[in-house]
Amino acid sequence: MKTSAWILNLIKNMKGAFLLSFLLLMLEAGTNLATTGLQKWLIDDVLIKGQYDQLFKVVSLFAAAFISYAVLYTLSPYVMQRNELILIARIQEKLLYTLQSIPFSEYRKKQTTKYVHYFNNDALLIADVLAAQIPKAIQSLVTAVSLTLIIGYISPVLLVIVLWLSISYYVASKKMGLKTKVISREVQDRKTELLVHIEEGIASTREVVAYHRRSWESAIYNGLFEKYFKVVMQEGKLQNKISFISEPLKWGTNIAVIGYGAYAAMHEQISLGVFVIMYQFSFQLVTNYQQLFDIVIQLYNRKALFERVREVLDLEPEAEGQEALPVPIDEVCFEQVTFTYEEDTKPVLRQVNLRIPRGRKVALVGSSGSGKSTIAQLMLRLQVPDEGTIRVNQVELDSIKRSEWLNRLSVVPQEPYFFPETIRTNLILGLSEVSDHHLQKVLEMTRVDDLIRDLPNGLDTVIGERGMTLSGGQRQRLAIARALLKDPEILILDEATSALDTETEYFIQKMLDLHRAGRTTIMIAHRLSTIVNADIIYVMENGRVVEQGTHDELMKGNTVYKRLFTAQVMNNQNEMVSIP
Ligand SMILES: Nc1ncnc2c1ncn2[C@@H]1O[C@H](COP(=O)(O)OP(=O)(O)OP(=O)(O)O)[C@@H](O)[C@H]1O
Ligand SMILES: [Mg+2]
Structure with missing residues (x-):
């Protein structure tokens, strides 16, 4: 989509509001011109020709023009700001929607804070361009054209002088403008860099304090701030230079108009009234040209923002899939699945074959980094x-409707995320129908009921960001409860009980075995005692499935599984022995 088409799409249904802001700005400019024009009437007809009977009319018109100008001057910013806010909301909503529908792998290309910067910087500046800068540019343009015609009509010589001065200003400021474009991009980049660092600095407070790295952190911050400071100062200097050029333009015009106007008035080529308004109109014309050029240069500078945001919005959404999900899910099969996270790196999964039949407990075991969690990610699409x-x-997973599939699947990830909200919100997570009975049952099964009993506000206790106010084991219990509330047809537990004490882990495992009998459960586990009763155990090594079978089958012969299992049993015995 071209940028213009994209903009039109963005302001869809807002054409009326935009027209209104144009109209108000035009009227504002018109009344402003009228107040100046009325002065000629006052000076030439009322004062010089002595038509005092017209005084009341002139004063009334002045009053009407001033009142209209005052009303319009307050009304037009209101309409523009309203348009701007609606546009900000639209852009931010589109960004959020796109970011949530693009392939997950796209996220790795940028840091999260950079995406956040698109929301609270780029979206705001784009909305400002569309809702305020462009209408103001059109207002300046229309006013400049009207003033050019008026001045040209009064005095072509004066018009030539004003135009010549304005063009010189444009040429000089454009040259500077090209330089500011480079610097303002640099300012934006340095600002983003600084913000990214500040956000990460806050997120990593615990590590920084624990490792005594505060001075190291401050040094990085100071370095980044210095870079930012330098470019901002450079930008300021350039802007001062532009102002330095614009001031002589104003003086030049003033001197030319006063000199030429006074000469023409003395020789009675123009009236005194014309001289007065000519002076004001030419000053307004120069100011308008300046405004117009400044806006054009600013638009030129902000073009990069449009491109940056559109690059994100143009990202292809992930295929949603069209086929209905087969009911019930009899089996999920991985057939020769190979997967690589980054191009040109070695595969994380190699020709993996798995069969996950309905109602069975399937376990994935193996050393760290062997690819177990990656399998859960592929299942989640x-x-x-x-x-x-x-x-x-037999139906390809990718062709099945994503929403249907995800509705029937729950995953307890290795590192679950929690919102800084109440426990209830974190558990229910937008599910529409959760009966109190079901909720209570899940809380008991996962021993979350024990946890909330000790909290002052129970389920309505607010937990810190990422669940920081809870212990690792408490977070895991909440994550399991959250997954179970959905009552999923397939449940994947990725190291979901690793932080629990043995007794609680045993209790939850027993509950899961009992309540999920006849339902498919995939367990990823390091502690093999939790999966000895699994119907199928897949053993992974370096992205391959190297063994499969039940515990008893895998304990026969010299297997990887037997080695892992024996090592764990030995370890446990040693621990038991070492306890006095
Ligand atoms: N987002 C990612 N980008 C790039 N590489 C990744 C990513 N996530 C995992 N990996 C790599 O893929 C490999 C498999 O990781 P995975 O998380 O599946 O292992 P795992 O078997 O679950 O390990 P663990 O038992 O430690 O949880 C690892 O070598 C890891 O470095
Ligand atoms: Mg893992």
């Missing part, structure tokens, strides 16, 4: 296989 396919009852 956050990533897509490079080769091979994932099938649900």
Whole structure:
């Protein structure tokens, strides 16, 4: 889509509001011109020719023009600001929607704070260009054309002088404008860099304090601020230079008009009234040209923002899939799945074959980094296989409607995210129908009921950002409860009980086995004691499935599984022995 088409699409349904702001600005400019024009009438006809009977009329018209100007002057910013706010909301909503529908892999290309900067900087500046700067540019243009015609009519010589001075200003400021474009881009980039650092600095407070790195952190901040400061000062200097050029333009015009006007008035080529308004009109014309040029240069500078935001908005959304989800889900199969996170790096999964039959407990075990969580990501469709396919009852997973699939699947991730909201909000997470009975049952199964009993506001206790006010084990219990509330057909638990004490882990495992009997559960676990009763255990190593079978089958012979299991048992025994 071209930028112009994109803008038109953005201001869809707002044409009336935009027209209104143009109209108000035009009327504002018109009344402003009228107040100056009326002075000629007052001076030439009323004062010089002595037509005192017209005084009341002239004064009334002055009053009407001033009142209209005052009303319009307050009304037009209001309408423009309203348009601007609506546009900001639209751009931000589009950005959020796009970011939530693009492939997950796109996120790795930028830091999250950079995306945040698009929301609270770029969106605001774009809305300002469309709702305020462009209408003001049109107002200046129309006023400048009207003034050019009026001055040209009064005195062509004067018009030539004013035009010549204005063109010189334009040429000089354009040259500077090109330099400011480079610097203002630099200012934006340095500002983003600084903001990114500040946000990350706040997020990493715990680590910085724990590792005594405050002075190291301050040094980085100071370095970044210095760079930012330098470019801002450079930008300021350039702007001062532009003002330095614009001032002589104003003096030049003043001197030319006073000299030429006084000469023409003395020789009675123009009346005194014309001399007065000519002086004011030419001054207004110069000011208008300046405004117009400044806006044009600013628009030119902000073009980059439009491109930056459109680059994000133009990202292809992930395919949603059209096929209905087969009911019930009899089996999910990975067929020769190979997957790589980054191009030109070695695959994280290699020709993986898995069969996850309905109602079974399937376990994925293996060393750290062997690719277990990646399998959960592929199941969630956050990533897509490079080769091979994932099938649900023979239907390719990618072709199934995403929403239907995700409604039937719950994942407890290794590092669950929590909103800084109440426990209830974090558990329900927008689910529309959750009965109190079901909620209570899930709270008991996951021992979250024990947790909330000790909290002053129970379920309505607000937990800190990312659940910081909870312990690791408490967070895991909440995450399991959240997944179970959905009553999913397939449940994936990725190291979901690793931070729990043995007794609680055993209790929750028993509850899960009991309540999810006949439902598909995939367990990713390091503690093998939690999966010994699984129907199928897949053992992974370096992105490959190296063994599969039940616990008893895998304990026969010299298997990787047996080695892992024996090592854990030995370890546990040693720990038991070392406890006095
Ligand atoms: N977002 C990512 N971008 C790039 N590489 C990644 C990403 N996530 C994981 N990896 C890499 O993929 C490999 C498999 O990671 P994965 O998280 O699937 O391992 P895992 O078996 O779950 O390990 P663990 O038991 O430690 O949780 C690792 O080598 C890891 O470095
Ligand atoms: Mg993992």
